[in-house]
Amino acid sequence: MEETSLLCLLSLISLLSCTTNQARLTVSPSSSQFFETDFVSLSCEEDDSSAGWTLRRNTSTETRTQCGDVWGEGPGYFCSMKVIPEWDTGVYWCESREGAVSNMINLTVTGGSVILQSPVLPVMEGDDVTLLCKTETTPSNLPAAFYKDGSLIRKQPTGHMTIQHVSRSDEGLYKCDISSHGESPSSWITVTEKHITTPLPLDSSLLHFVIRLLFHLVVFCPYVISTVLMVSLYRKRAKGKILRVPILPTQPEQRLDDEHYDVISDVTTEYHF
Numbered sequence: 001m002e003e004t005s006l007l008c009l010l011s012l013i014s015l016l017s018c019t020t021n022q023a024r025l026t027v028s029p030s031s032s033q034f035f036e037t038d039f040v041s042l043s044c045e046e047d048d049s050s051a052g053w054t055l056r057r058n059t060s061t062e063t064r065t066q067c068g069d070v071w072g073e074g075p076g077y078f079c080s081m082k083v084i085p086e087w088d089t090g091v092y093w094c095e096s097r098e099g100a101v102s103n104m105i106n107l108t109v110t111g112g113s114v115i116l117q118s119p120v121l122p123v124m125e126g127d128d129v130t131l132l133c134k135t136e137t138t139p140s141n142l143p144a145a146f147y148k149d150g151s152l153i154r155k156q157p158t159g160h161m162t163i164q165h166v167s168r169s170d171e172g173l174y175k176c177d178i179s180s181h182g183e184s185p186s187s188w189i190t191v192t193e194k195h196i197t198t199p200l201p202l203d204s205s206l207l208h209f210v211i212r213l214l215f216h217l218v219v220f221c222p223y224v225i226s227t228v229l230m231v232s233l234y235r236k237r238a239k240g241k242i243l244r245v246p247i248l249p250t251q252p253e254q255r256l257d258d259e260h261y262d263v264i265s266d267v268t269t270e271y272h273f
């Protein structure tokens with residue numbers, strides 16, 4: 001039954017290659033603000049590399065420009081930026097060839113001398129969040145003042161502050177200030193509810209996966225069964241008529257295969273969102 005195992009392998013490969021179609025954008029180092037002299041890399045962590053995920057961005061002067069065109073270097077799903085000018089400030093995301101998008105990230109590059117290092121990805125309700133106010137030139141941390149939505153929330157001698165067990169009310173626009181050096185730009189901190197895993201809609205992706213799985217089972221089961229039947233029939237016949245050249249019996253089988261491939265491609269194209 002070599003044919004059956006081969007077919008099983010085939011169906012398995014096709015199942016694995018047709019999993020969900022989504023990506024998650026991450027930034028390294030994990031910060032939403034950078035100095036112009038920093039080195040930043042962006043990465044689309046994807047489920048399906050054949051979907052052709054590429055990094056794109058909107059800035060004040062560019063729309064949907066792709067990594068490698070006028071900014072960044074890399075293979076598209078990964079992009080590194082050495083020495084980032086202030087105009088790299090913008091919203092970044094990953095986009096697949098079919099137009100699916102990842103989570104979006106706002107990056108702010110400052111030509112000033114103070115940045116606020118805050119979480120670039122949404123934080124989960126109940127987590128601790130540490131904010132760091134730093135200068136480009138001073139290696140050790142200086143005393144800093146932290147602001148939320150324009151009001152002073154805390155002055156810290158060490159330049160960093162931790163918000164323990166964040167709640168939805170901690171969401172807002174944060175900035176910091178180091179008196180001898182100046183003020184950082186502002187960055188938005190998003191707090192998500194514990195049970196909802198944003199920014200990726202995992203629930204719908206799971207549903208998507210299950211539906212695809214069912215489709216593949218529905219398509220492949222009759223295929224496997226009928227091929228097994230054909231093969232065993234053909235073998236029985238071949239045993240009875242050993243001396244006959246087995247050209248004729250293979251032709252109907254061939255045709256059946258073609259028909260099945262048609263069915264498969266129909267289903268897949270119909271099912272694209």
Ligand SMILES: *[C@@H]1O[C@H](CO)[C@@H](O)[C@H](O)[C@H]1NC(C)=O
Pocket residue numbers: 058063064091093104
């Ligand atoms: C990027 O800019 C285009 C054109 O202004 C707009 O349609 C699109 O929604 C923007 N994308 C993001 C993620 O801001």
Ligand SMILES: *[C@@H]1O[C@H](CO)[C@@H](O)[C@H](O)[C@H]1NC(C)=O
Pocket residue numbers: 091104105106188190
């Ligand atoms: C990015 O910044 C814009 C403008 O400040 C804001 O409307 C948007 O919600 C931010 N997006 C994220 C993902 O933080």
